[in-house]
Amino acid sequence: DTAVSQTPKYLVTQMGNDKSIKCEQNLGHDTMYWYKQDSKKFLKIMFSYNNKELIINETVPNRFSPKSPDKAHLNLHINSLELGDSAVYFCASSSGPQGTQYFGPGTRLLVL
Amino acid sequence: RKEVEQDPGPFNVPEGATVAFNCTYSNSASQSFFWYRQDCRKEPKLLMSVYSSGNEDGRFTAQLNRASQYISLLIRDSKLSDSATYLCVVATNNDMRFGAGTRLTVKP
Numbered sequence: 001d002t003a004v005s006q007t008p009k010y011l012v013t014q015m016g017n018d019k020s021i022k023c024e025q026n027l028g029h030d031t032m033y034w035y036k037q038d039s040k041k042f043l044k045i046m047f048s049y050n051n052k053e054l055i056i057n058e059t060v061p062n063r064f065s066p067k068s069p070d071k072a073h074l075n076l077h078i079n080s081l082e083l084g085d086s087a088v089y090f091c092a093s094s095s096g097p098q099g100t101q102y103f104g105p106g107t108r109l110l111v112l
Numbered sequence: 113r114k115e116v117e118q119d120p121g122p123f124n125v126p127e128g129a130t131v132a133f134n135c136t137y138s139n140s141a142s143q144s145f146f147w148y149r150q151d152c153r154k155e156p157k158l159l160m161s162v163y164s165s166g167n168e169d170g171r172f173t174a175q176l177n178r179a180s181q182y183i184s185l186l187i188r189d190s191k192l193s194d195s196a197t198y199l200c201v202v203a204t205n206n207d208m209r210f211g212a213g214t215r216l217t218v219k220p
Contacts, residue, residue: 035210040212041197041212041213042210042212042213043156043199043210043212043213044210045207045208045209045210048206048207050206055206056206056207090155090156097203097205097206097207097208098143098144098203098205098206098208100146100158100161101156101158101208102158103155103156103157104155105154105155106154106155
């Protein structure tokens with residue numbers, strides 16, 4: 001059983017489109033995250049939710065909107081996709097804000 | 113100054129070598145420290161936590177120096193399978209910051 005899963009694994013889309021990435025964890029964790037890893041491989045946190053409440057919201061364009069319907073899910077919706085959004089997006093979860101983070105396999109987004 | 117800084121490498125070492133990575137952090141209030149490993153086109157995975165007294169896990173030794181605000185990772189007897197990018201992670205309150213990673217290649 002996959003602990004942290006993301007769908008889709010690959011996403012190729014045109015500029016201007018709206019897309020969503022889904023994340024689910026079956027570890028019973030309270031905290032979930034979204035990270036962006038760009039072409040330079042730098043892993044940058046975007047959002048963090050603890051018990052469905054937003055606790056970290058980095059300087060991310062408001063085209064990115066996270067949604068946590070319950071503690072096991074944290075989805076990421078992106079409006080009006082831009083070329084610069086192309087990256088690998090990782091979801092992660094932990095038992096608390098400073099606990100070990102378990103990452104999903106990543107979603108490779110390519111905006112054309 | 114970046115919050116978490118690592119030498120990006122690459123470090124190219126022969127099998128059996130000992131290699132060490134350092135990572136510096138800027139926030140003196142940081143509380144928890146970790147090393148993660150990321151293989152090419154894979155997700156990061158926890159390698160080990162770093163404790164104040166230093167800790168060892170097999171061939172891997174992690175050290176923390178709070179006064180100088182750096183952590184280190186020592187790998188002894190390098191294996192081909194150690195080839196990966198090693199990410200330093202520093203946690204402060206509710207915030208975890210990743211370094212850009214140090215790339216290691218172990219060659220036969």
